[in-house]
Amino acid sequence: MENHRMRIFSPSIFLTLLFPLLFLLSHSTGAAPVGVCYGRVATNLPPPSAVISLLKSNGISRIRLFNPDPDALAPFWGTGIKLVIGVPNEILPTLANGTVATSNNG
Structure with a gap:
């Protein structure tokens, strides 16, 4: 059961970390x-x-x-x-x- 929870939460942790990273990258490449x-x-x-x-x-x-x-x-x-x-x-x-x-x- 614990192994099943890890699989469920792993994508959510990944997405939680991915969205702020994408946000920062999109704003750091602003117009020069x-x-x-x-x-x-x-x-x-x-x-x-x-x-x-x-x-x-x-x-x-x-x-x-x-x-x-x-x-x-x-x-x-x-x-x-x-x-x-x-x-x-x-x-x-x-x-x-x-x-x-x-x-x-x-």
Whole structure:
């Protein structure tokens, strides 16, 4: 009789453990944030304020800028949009050597 009960309860224990596991797995595979590349080498580009509005209206929260252009960076401050900034190839050796470039504004 005890052996019969074990067979009856085994599937229920299995299902009791399976459903929470499936629930956790289904919620851990949620949608990832969408990002786009924001190129600035073209004609007739919209102003950064229009680009920011377009990104936000489409739920885009991350962008990549190919060059660290201050005119392109400044409008994104305080928007909540995360930036990845590319480094021009000619600057890579300086970064690889660990030297810091400074400018004399005096």
